[in-house]
Amino acid sequence: MHNSKFIARVMAPGTALVSSAASAQSIDETVNQVFSNSTGWFVSFIFSPFPGTSFPWIVAWLVIAATVFTLYFGFIQFRAFKHSISLVKGDYSDPDDAGEVSHFQALATALSGTVGLGNIAGVAVAVGIGGPGATFWMILAGLLGMASKFTECTLGVKYRNEYEDGTVSGGPMYYLTKGFAERGLPGGKILAVMFSVFCILGAFGGGNMFQANQAHQQISGILGGYPGWITGVIFAGVVFAVIVGGLKSIARVTEKVVPFMGVLYVGAALIILIMNYDKIGWAFGQIFAGAFTGLGVAGGMVGALIQGFKRAAFSNEAGVGSAAIAHSAVRTKEPITEGFVSLLEPFIDTVVICTMTALVIIITGQMMIDPATGNYLVEGGKIMTEGGTSGVGLTSAAFGSAIGWFPYVLAVAVVLFAFSTMISWSYYGLKAWTFLFGEGKSKEITFKVIFCIFVVIGAAANLGPVIDFSDAAIFAMAVVNILGLYFLMPIVKKELQSYLSRLESGEIKKFK
Amino acid sequence: MSSKYVVACDESPASDRALQFAIDQAITSGASILIVHVLEWSPYSFLTPEEIEERHKRRKEELSRAQSALIDGLVAKVSSAGVEVDSTIRYGHTAKIVAEIASQKKASQLFIGRTGDGGISARVFGSVASTIAQISPVPCTIVP
Numbered sequence: 001m002h003n004s005k006f007i008a009r010v011m012a013p014g015t016a017l018v019s020s021a022a023s024a025q026s027i028d029e030t031v032n033q034v035f036s037n038s039t040g041w042f043v044s045f046i047f048s049p050f051p052g053t054s055f056p057w058i059v060a061w062l063v064i065a066a067t068v069f070t071l072y073f074g075f076i077q078f079r080a081f082k083h084s085i086s087l088v089k090g091d092y093s094d095p096d097d098a099g100e101v102s103h104f105q106a107l108a109t110a111l112s113g114t115v116g117l118g119n120i121a122g123v124a125v126a127v128g129i130g131g132p133g134a135t136f137w138m139i140l141a142g143l144l145g146m147a148s149k150f151t152e153c154t155l156g157v158k159y160r161n162e163y164e165d166g167t168v169s170g171g172p173m174y175y176l177t178k179g180f181a182e183r184g185l186p187g188g189k190i191l192a193v194m195f196s197v198f199c200i201l202g203a204f205g206g207g208n209m210f211q212a213n214q215a216h217q218q219i220s221g222i223l224g225g226y227p228g229w230i231t232g233v234i235f236a237g238v239v240f241a242v243i244v245g246g247l248k249s250i251a252r253v254t255e256k257v258v259p260f261m262g263v264l265y266v267g268a269a270l271i272i273l274i275m276n277y278d279k280i281g282w283a284f285g286q287i288f289a290g291a292f293t294g295l296g297v298a299g300g301m302v303g304a305l306i307q308g309f310k311r312a313a314f315s316n317e318a319g320v321g322s323a324a325i326a327h328s329a330v331r332t333k334e335p336i337t338e339g340f341v342s343l344l345e346p347f348i349d350t351v352v353i354c355t356m357t358a359l360v361i362i363i364t365g366q367m368m369i370d371p372a373t374g375n376y377l378v379e380g381g382k383i384m385t386e387g388g389t390s391g392v393g394l395t396s397a398a399f400g401s402a403i404g405w406f407p408y409v410l411a412v413a414v415v416l417f418a419f420s421t422m423i424s425w426s427y428y429g430l431k432a433w434t435f436l437f438g439e440g441k442s443k444e445i446t447f448k449v450i451f452c453i454f455v456v457i458g459a460a461a462n463l464g465p466v467i468d469f470s471d472a473a474i475f476a477m478a479v480v481n482i483l484g485l486y487f488l489m490p491i492v493k494k495e496l497q498s499y500l501s502r503l504e505s506g507e508i509k510k511f512k
Numbered sequence: 513m514s515s516k517y518v519v520a521c522d523e524s525p526a527s528d529r530a531l532q533f534a535i536d537q538a539i540t541s542g543a544s545i546l547i548v549h550v551l552e553w554s555p556y557s558f559l560t561p562e563e564i565e566e567r568h569k570r571r572k573e574e575l576s577r578a579q580s581a582l583i584d585g586l587v588a589k590v591s592s593a594g595v596e597v598d599s600t601i602r603y604g605h606t607a608k609i610v611a612e613i614a615s616q617k618k619a620s621q622l623f624i625g626r627t628g629d630g631g632i633s634a635r636v637f638g639s640v641a642s643t644i645a646q647i648s649p650v651p652c653t654i655v656p
Contacts, residue, residue, distance in 0.1 A: 090555050099574070099603030101567045102555030109559055166569030248560065255558040329564045427561035 027229055031457055036465035039472070046472040054299055058475045059309045062319055065482040066144035069151050072489060073496065077146035077343050083503075084340040091512045092337070100331040103341045110326040110342065112258050113424025114349050116417045117214040118206070118315035120265075120410070121392035123357040125467065128367070128382050128390050130307030131297035132283070133290025135358040137308025142350030145318025146343040151485050154339030154492045155179060156324030157332065170328020171428075172321035172477075173199075173435045176484045185487055191480050192435070195321065198476040199432035200447075202322070205470035206314060207425020208451060209458025211418035213466045214392045216459040218414040221393055222407060232459030236452040238419070243426050244448045251423050258420045261413045262353065268409070269356035272402040276363045283363045295374070298381045310471065313478065315354055316346035320474055321481035322428045334508075336495045361398040426451050514596075515543040515620035520610045520644070521586055522549065526625025530655035531586060534623040535593045543620065544596035547586050548613055549578055553603040575601055607643035615649040622652040 047056045070077065086092065087103050126134045152172065159178040160170025173192040180188025216231035242251045273280060286295070291308075294300030317323060323345060327338040361367070368377045368384045377384040389397045392414060399406040426448065433447040434440075458466055502508045519534045521527045531547070538545055551574060559567070583599050590597040602609050614622045626641045641654045 093555065095602075095604075098555070099551065099553050099571045101559070101564050104556050105559050105564065109561055109564055112558070113561070166572055167565050168568070169565075248563075251560045252558075255560055259558065326561055326564070329561075329567070331568050424561055 027227065027460065031229070031460040032462050032465065035457060035461050035469070039465060039469040042476075043468040043472045046475050047468075053302075054306075055302060056306065056310075058479070059306055059313075061482065062148075062313050062475070062478055063141060063144065063309055065319055065478075065485070066141065066148045069147035069485070069489065070144050073147055073150065073493065075147075076150055076496070077143065077347075080150075080340050080343065081347075084344050086510075087337055087341050088344065089512075091510055092508065093511060094509070095511060097331065101329065103330065103332075103337065106327050106330040106338065107341050107344060108259060109255070109424070110323045111262075111345055111348060112255060112420045113207075113322065113326060113428070114315065114317050114345060114421075115258070115262055115353060116315075116421030117211050117392065117414065118311065119349065119353045120357055120395050120414060120417065121214040121217075122210075122311050122315055122467075123354045124361060124391055124394040124398075126307040126311035127358050127361050128385065128394055129298065130304040131290040131295050131367070131376055131383060132286040132358070132362045133288075133292070133294060133297070133301065133304030134308035134311065135287045135355060135362070136291035137305045138312045138358065139308075139351055139355055141309045141312030142316055142318075142346045142354070145312060145316055145346040145350070148319035148482070148485070149316075149323055149346055150339040150343040151489055151492050152319070152321055152324040152481065153327040153342035154335050154495060155485070155488055156328035157330065157335035157338045158491070158495070160328040168329045169431060169434075171325035171431055171435075172481045172484060173432060174328070175324070175488065176480075179484070179488045179491060183487065183491070188484075191484055195477060195480040195484075196432035196436045198473060198480060199322070200429050200436075201473035202320070202470075202477050203425045203429025203432070204451065204454040205466075205473040207322075207429065208422055208454050209461070209466050210470040211421050212455045212458035213461065215414050215418040218392045218396060218407075218411045221396060222411050227460070229456055229460040232456035235419070235422075235459065236455040239422055239426065239455055240448070240452045242423060243451070244445060254416055254420050254423065258416050261416055264409070265413055266353060266356050268399065268403060268406060269360050272360050272399065273356075273363060275402055279363050280359075283359055286362055287358075295376055297376055297383060298378055311354065312346075312350050314471055314474060316349040317474070318346045319478045319482050319485070321477055322425070325428045325431050326424070334495075334499055336492070336499045339492070339496075357395055360402075361394060364398045364401045366394055366398045366401070422455065515541065516546055516617055517543050518546045518548055518610065518614045518617065518619040518622045518650075520550070520606065520622070520624040520640075521547050521582070522625075523582055524625055524627050526627050526655065528625070530623045530625040530653075531589070533653070533655045535590055535595055537621075538595045539593060544598070545590050546613070546617060546619070547583065547590070547597065547599040548610055549583055549599070549601045550606040550609045551575075551578065551601065551603050552606060554605070571603075606640045607647060610644060611647050611649055614652075619650050622648050622650050624652065624654055626654045626656045 046058055049056050088107055155175040156170045159175035160168050161174060162168050172195045176192040176195060177188045212232055212235050216228045219231055220226055289295055290304055292301055294304050297303050323342055327342050330338055332338060366385050370377050385394055387397055396407045396410050399410055430447055437443050517534050517538055519531050521531060534545055578601050587597050587599050624641050624644050644652055
């Protein structure tokens, strides 16, 4: 009698804990259900393929645009690369302008927004579905995308609003409105409004939910599984303290630590590549073979291409227009200089950092190959991996297989990257929000609170619906933005020609 | 041609003493004084997007604050001693800027206060005064 009562009393807190964990789990499930139901139609539209194929029209839209800009500006990304580096180093910076935002600062801030979970987890998703070949298409998309960034950031500076108190507001919503009006074209305002709406959604999706989601996955991979909304609430709390409470110190620390972590990440990747130097040739072989044959992945070569392009666009945001918002605040007499500086971003983000992630995943042999055919073993549209990992887990396993303790460092890096991307995108979303609804404290707070709520949702939902919605929202921004860029690119060409001729004639001074 | 003294000024007591010393010297030698105030700044630091947006406004505020809270007072002090005076506020690395100005303006001497942090901190991280002593292109006087 006593025994059973005793046992019951001991068991009671245990069962309470189990049942509360179970109900916490189902909060996650409910959130996930509601979310995927409400966003499904939007995702389907954005990613609908050309009839009779599996090729999404949005991917074609982005890549064709990048190619058009590359050709229209005469491969500016390669011609001006060296000049971009000089600008960032400060060679052309007037000493009297010291104390204003430098080109380096603009680049670093914009990069801190784009370098995020897309570089770590997104690449793993791309390579996990499209195979190593996706890397080739990703690099190509990165190189082409440099021209898109060049165009939009030049326009961002040229058509910004400068207010009396010295602050500036710029970005696609401004250049669509003002640029179209200047060229006498109708519809600028409508495009600007559409862009703002999608930018807000993009801020909630890729700039927020995806980051929280993958950050939680990495943390729970280290600490052991627990419900996502808990990570979400903690993250949301910190983000709230920074963007609403104005606790700038946190943001400042992050901004300084993130570049360091970026260097550490690339450094670790290089070490792993060197450790496996004998397999580097094989890895590149896989990349090229996979790029053109697919090596058994779902969708073959086209599958690899789609995944590569998707991830590049999502990661470096070329053509999306967000970087134009960041760069527009830089004080410069020559808008084109911000274009030059910004074209380094897709290079650093995609061609360097994303490629590092992909190479490490490939070279550590995380993905399972059928020894008979040399093709990758595919299950359910994804490549089978050692340990069944995907997303950030795959990257973590890849690094961890070579440097045992790296997953812990990666967890710290993931949290910091996620956080800095969230801070940057909360800013972009806010700019779009105030464009639509006007400036004002209460309007700002409304947006910021909603933003924090989405942090929780992102951490709680499953990766699938989250990444789909994130992608869709960001690509929707690119639809509107690129349409605008097509009409406004002659303006950029004039700026470019004027600047280059003055550079040659020596009118543009070199100070160092 | 009268010679020019460059005096690096900030809000520290040592800087006041340096300026006073320079004034005394200038009265005897008939030199003019150029007051230089440097706001520490690096183009390679990292900013949040909001800081970038506000930077231009902040910069104007910082300049006007430095002018009214510090420079105007110092200029008045030098003028009332009967010495010709000019001033400039710049952004950057203090020692480097001061040395550059001394060279550009062909100063005959450079004055700076030794802020006496002393001890390990100055030995490990250096101080502006000791850096100036290393890189100054003109004779420099460090006033304790």
